[in-house]
Amino acid sequence: MKKRDSKLNNIAITGIFAALITIFTAYIGHIPVGVNGGYIHFGDGLIYLAATILPMPYAMAAGAIGGGIADLLTAPAWTFATIVIKALLVLPFTNKGPTILNRRNYLAPIIAYFISHTGYFLAESLMFGWETAFLSSLAGGLVQSGGSMIFFLMLGQTLDRINFKAKVEV
Template sequence: MNKTKELSLNGILIALVAIATMAIKVPVPATEGYIHLGDSMIYLASILFGWKTGLIAGGLGSALADLFSGYAHWAFPTLIIKGLEGLIIGKIVHQTARNTSLRIKDIIAAFIGGGWMVLGYYLAGAVLTNSLIVPLSSIPWNIIQAVGGAIIVFPIIFAIIKSNILDYLNN
């Protein structure tokens, strides 16, 4: 992929992550955070385009959503947590060449990345609330967010793979 396409794709995916994160927010009062659909787009970016795109789109898109949505106190932890989520997923998925179908490895990678997200937000919540107890309430919500993101995105990824649009983007 040439640099112009790569830059354009990263910008589009940063925006998609931010929009998916901001579109539907369910507040979690105990941690002063929220759950959302943004993970679905982090999964998409990482699985289809690799760890660098997942890192950039996941970290920047999610942090921008926090800043634009009134959750600025979460922006820096989100930058790290979501960026690493994208990196982890992309590294697991892209150890072998992509074929023309959705793979079990893609699903496993999403759940490992989602698991990191749950742990990362628990740890960040512990720091922000100065308590190991308070952020426990965020764990079930973050699990729902991770699983919901996977349920939403895998049919989309399947359709994108079948459409052959990736051949155009990678040339």
């Protein structure tokens, strides 16, 4: 297989991930929780996957675009916070190495949980007040991040078995 134009390849894969993140956030497994417009979804698992395959700026763009579009479609009040938070979720992950799952990427979803939880807590505090944010964000954030972590680990393990990362060639 010939080496593809790296920049064009990265842009194309970023677009594919942004679309998948949108679909898995807004529609597939989308479960509304609480009264604040929040919901549980599997889109973060795909943001984690993008972060293990794409260089960081591209993964950040995929997360921000995919999550932002999903919120525009389902919970528009959260769009700005989501764009910032989803871009930051990729920071603990690495795309270095031949596999999706490695020591760092096994631990990264835990750090991503704290980034997500803190970001949405701050956004919710600004929108609804500290007391409301404190009461409503605890359970939803843990369930959301836990589900995304399990989805990412299962998907990463499956894709590593077929040597997916080498086939994508970023």
